[in-house]
Amino acid sequence: MGPKSQARSGFAEVQHAARLSVAPMMDWTDRHCRYLHRILSREALLYTEMVTAPALVQGGALHLLDYNPEEHPVALQLGGSDPQELAKATRLGADVGYDEINLNVGCPSDRVQSGTFGAVLMRQPELVADCVAAMAEASDVEVTIKCRIGVDEQEPEEVLPDFLEKTSAAGVTRFTIHARKAWLQGLSPKENRDIPPLDYDLVKRMKAAYPHLHISINGGIASLDLAEELLAAGLDGVMIGRAAYHNPADILVEADRRIYGGARQITAHDAVREMLPYIERHLDGGGKLHQITRHMLGLFSGRPGARAWRRVLSENATKPGAGVALVEEALSHVAEFDGSEARSA
Incomplete structure (x- = not known):
């Protein structure tokens, strides 16, 4: 971004x-x-x-x-x-x-x-x-x-x-x-x-x-x-x-x-992908993955794959060496959402 x-x-x-x-x-x-x-x-x-x-x-x-x-x-x-x-x-x-x-x-x-x-x-x-x-x-x-x-x-x-x-x-x-x-x-x-x-x-x-x-x-x-x-x-x-x-x-x-009358279109998937370079910079600077991903756990709340997304990140983001690949793995469990899919519990 x-x-x-x-x-x-x-x-x-x-x-x-x-x-x-x-x-x-x-x-x-x-x-x-x-x-x-x-x-x-x-x-x-x-x-x-x-x-x-x-x-x-x-x-x-x-x-x-x-x-x-x-x-x-x-x-x-x-x-x-x-x-x-x-x-x-x-x-x-x-x-x-x-x-x-x-x-x-x-x-x-x-x-x-x-x-x-x-x-x-x-x-x-x-x-x-x-x-x-x-x-x-x-x-x-x-x-x-x-x-x-x-x-x-x-x-x-x-x-x-x-x-x-x-x-x-x-x-x-x-x-x-x-x-x-x-x-x-x-x-x-x-x-x-x-x-x-x-x-x-x-x-x-x-x-x-x-x-x-x-x-x-x-x-x-x-x-x-x-x-x-x-x-x-x-x-x-x-x-x-x-x-x-x-x-x-x-x-x-x-x-x-x-709220603002704009035309911008973005999805939660797009947001995760845009976060990846930021995560890389944070890790390169000595930061930990979970310091960022703890704020991302609710991104897919109520949507198919949300539980797997949360589980992968919450169980693994604090482990040594956890990085962008883990976020991409978690994202792979979530179906792309364009607004038409039914939300699930």
Whole structure:
């Protein structure tokens, strides 16, 4: 795959790309995952895993900013709650060419809470406003927010408008809203992705109340059909998480045509073949095959041969000497799919 752009994408291009985005997901959306997703969709906006500002600024872990030029448009998600530290981290992200810097105000994990960032910041909109103002001052890259509708006993109908007003007054005009509360005590991060009820209508009301803001919706969206429905309802963008990771072809292969009006045609088989040179370069540089193929296991989900594809890769990709030939062997078990074959369990 040739690079979409070797340089940072323009503001208008990133706004356009945000019609559909793949959510930042810890341990999942690393640069290998994003490279695969960019092959599947040339248009969708991609996000890094959350990178903490202290890790960059205090720990000097600049390798966490590594990405492939082909990933543009790609956004860096930061976690933190200290305005000056976030400003420094924003400068670091901008200097290496990220197209957007996103502040995490949605993660409910204990580890994140202990650092006073993530969803717990829904309780401190004034602090969030200070953070994003400092971030915006630090570079000319757009600063955005990903948040929840509220946490714990908060009333979302009251909390969310207040949060949007205070943080947009600090300069943020683009928000992604996970349409669930986060329960910081009593639910695990995994349970927080499923148990609190979704409230899409509230997010739609926020868009109607604040038409000048670019509002994307996240949470429980598992198909392009639903994504199109939400866009047609007036939302500016849709962010998809687990479905895009576990069934990437289902979400991303048709995205360029259905969401962006393009004409590009690609199949999951095409994507595997386009990944092979990238895999070769990774292996030549001392990398391991499973570091890439773990993100490819769901490419053929629900299609004939999918089990064999997963089995060959999951059982063998960690073995010494595993390389491109193993990927080609796994692919040989999967029938070419052009959209007409019936899907199987």
